[in-house]
Amino acid sequence: MRFPMSLYASMTTYLLKKRIYKDAHFPLVLMLEPTHRCNLTCSGCGRIIEYSSTLQHEMTMEECLQSVDEAGSPVVTITGGEPLLYSHIQGLVREVLRRRKHIYFCSNGLLLEDTLSLFSPNPRFTWNIHFDGTEAVHDQIIGRKGGFKKALAGVKAAKEKGFRVSTNTTVYRETDVKDLEQLFTQLAEAGVDGILVAPGFSYEKVERDVFLNRQEITQKFNEIRKWQKRFPLISNPIYMDFLAGNRPLKCTPWGSPTRNIRGWKSPCYLITDTHYPTYRELIAKTDWEHYASGKDPRCAQCMVHCGFEPTVIREMNGKDLLRMVEWNLHA
Ligand code: SF4
Numbered sequence: 001m002r003f004p005m006s007l008y009a010s011m012t013t014y015l016l017k018k019r020i021y022k023d024a025h026f027p028l029v030l031m032l033e034p035t036h037r038c039n040l041t042c043s044g045c046g047r048i049i050e051y052s053s054t055l056q057h058e059m060t061m062e063e064c065l066q067s068v069d070e071a072g073s074p075v076v077t078i079t080g081g082e083p084l085l086y087s088h089i090q091g092l093v094r095e096v097l098r099r100r101k102h103i104y105f106c107s108n109g110l111l112l113e114d115t116l117s118l119f120s121p122n123p124r125f126t127w128n129i130h131f132d133g134t135e136a137v138h139d140q141i142i143g144r145k146g147g148f149k150k151a152l153a154g155v156k157a158a159k160e161k162g163f164r165v166s167t168n169t170t171v172y173r174e175t176d177v178k179d180l181e182q183l184f185t186q187l188a189e190a191g192v193d194g195i196l197v198a199p200g201f202s203y204e205k206v207e208r209d210v211f212l213n214r215q216e217i218t219q220k221f222n223e224i225r226k227w228q229k230r231f232p233l234i235s236n237p238i239y240m241d242f243l244a245g246n247r248p249l250k251c252t253p254w255g256s257p258t259r260n261i262r263g264w265k266s267p268c269y270l271i272t273d274t275h276y277p278t279y280r281e282l283i284a285k286t287d288w289e290h291y292a293s294g295k296d297p298r299c300a301q302c303m304v305h306c307g308f309e310p311t312v313i314r315e316m317n318g319k320d321l322l323r324m325v326e327w328n329l330h331a
């Protein structure tokens with residue numbers, strides 16, 4: 001299975017409740033960034049540029065847990081920066097799991113092997129390790145020779161200890177689809193449970209022209225989407241249809257709200273107009289329809305998973321539901 005059964009059960013119950021209460025704007029995944037401190041400076045990373053003045057700051061554990069409770073989403077993605085550098089990471093993971101949330105823990109993998117002993121395997125806890133290409137390509141993007149080997153060693157060690165492990169790959173303009181095919185073969189051989197693949201977003205603050213426009217995304221994903229049965233891809237098939245230009249989707253910007261050191265980021269994980277001190281204010285004060293309409297010029301080329309996959313989950317009807325169940329079972 002591409003996702004644990006418990007995740008389906010939590011998500012279905014949650015969605016039913018939201019439908020019963022006719023809640024218009026609700027999160028599926030909380031993107032929690034307890035710190036933006038990182039041990040890398042990857043090209044293409046908007047975070048370390050946007051938050052350069054607060055890179056050494058971190059949220060308190062209480063702020064993190066209050067954010068988890070405020071959002072109430074069944075899934076919490078702990079990300080950053082490199083969240084393994086967060087001072088209270090062990091306690092944070094323990095407390096979020098105690099709230100019966102599912103955690104996707106995003107990491108560049110450099111510290112994974114050395115910190116595994118801080119955590120225990122749990123069906124609700126999944127490591128999500130970043131790989132942007134095979135060894136030479138990945139090391140060049142992250143600017144660290146040996147980074148690929150270290151992260152892959154961490155993935156293998158985590159699998160040996162019984163953890164769920166998925167990976168996350170960003171597709172850039174320079175990404176060679178053949179290289180991705182080799183990478184995914186390697187990751188599948190390492191026994192990963194899931195491979196997330198999505199196009200990068202054109203951060204205004206990243207000056208190099210590395211990001212794809214929609215036409216380029218469509219070309220690359222027409223190839224990538226054919227691999228659904230070969231590799232345990234966890235970018236869902238309806239979102240893949242969208243990436244390949246075969247299905248229109250509108251963004252759900254409130255589906256994956258981001259909380260970090262400056263507050264609740266509005267409107268979305270990618271673009272920042274402001275930060276609000278509370279989740280309630282984020283929901284009440286953001287002009288959601290403007291961003292969902294795609295009319296904001298910054299949204300023009302965006303097809304990122306945190307904006308569009310929540311739309312698939314939110315709008316799923318009978319036919320799509322059957323397709324998603326079949327896809328999840330036949331990993
Ligand atoms: S590892 Fe992640 S947070 Fe750190 S620089 Fe690279 S992309 Fe940015």
Ligand code: SF4
Pocket residue numbers: 251252253267268269270271291292294298299302303304306307308
């Ligand atoms: S389309 Fe992209 S940039 Fe625009 S609101 Fe959605 S996720 Fe954010």
